[in-house]
Amino acid sequence: MRRGAIHGPLVAQYLARVARFKEKLAVAIHMTAGQPARAPELLSVQYVNTPNNQFRNVFIEDGMVTLVTAYHKGFHASNDSKLIHRYVPRAVGELVVWYMWLAMPFIDQLTAWQAGTAHGTVNGTSNGMSNGTSNGTLNGMSNGTSNGMSNGTSNGTLNGTQAGTVNGTVSRRSTRIMERPTHGFYLGSYRRE
Numbered sequence: 001m002r003r004g005a006i007h008g009p010l011v012a013q014y015l016a017r018v019a020r021f022k023e024k025l026a027v028a029i030h031m032t033a034g035q036p037a038r039a040p041e042l043l044s045v046q047y048v049n050t051p052n053n054q055f056r057n058v059f060i061e062d063g064m065v066t067l068v069t070a071y072h073k074g075f076h077a078s079n080d081s082k083l084i085h086r087y088v089p090r091a092v093g094e095l096v097v098w099y100m101w102l103a104m105p106f107i108d109q110l111t112a113w114q115a116g117t118a119h120g121t122v123n124g125t126s127n128g129m130s131n132g133t134s135n136g137t138l139n140g141m142s143n144g145t146s147n148g149m150s151n152g153t154s155n156g157t158l159n160g161t162q163a164g165t166v167n168g169t170v171s172r173r174s175t176r177i178m179e180r181p182t183h184g185f186y187l188g189s190y191r192r193e
Contacts, residue, residue, distance in 0.1 A: 008117065011110050018107055025095055033067060033086035041071040041084070047100060058096070065093030 030036055045067050047058040057068040065088050070081040088096065 006110075006113060008114070011114055015107070015110065015114075018103070021099075025092075025099065028092045028095070029067070029088055032092050033088045037069065037084075037086065038071070041069045044069060044071060060093075060097070061087075064088070064090065065096050 026042075030042060045057055046054065048056050057070075059066050059068060067086040067088070069084050069086070071084075
């Protein structure tokens, strides 16, 4: 912010740094969450449910972030899915939770503002039709913003291919991630061991 106004080049620079962070976070998840996943398996991970019945597969279980995928190399031959749970170390899991909880709402606001100014508006909306849109990818492979007739939607995948509305709550014993309408995700009790 400069002189009470958001400075466009600084926003672009910040979003480029966020994209680099997401790439590094995806590598950290890939390298530390057990045996490395195959590309289709890793790129199918998403943190929100989508309108076309694709379910989130990032959870917190007993204080640990886990990725649950159903892809394996023999899937097409057997047509039988196997659930694979990949637990990330606490340090990487905290980065994921902190990013989803604190950084994503701010990035949502910046991308909505940037989409609005790119179309000649001042109030952060694109022709009055787009409000609170974001690109919520964790691997930084796509870094666009969406505009048009959407309201409060979030692109919630690790590879930026599926769009969906943040939906519901996830509860695992003493740890919860709950949706907040304006601030993204709220971390309930995240216990330290």
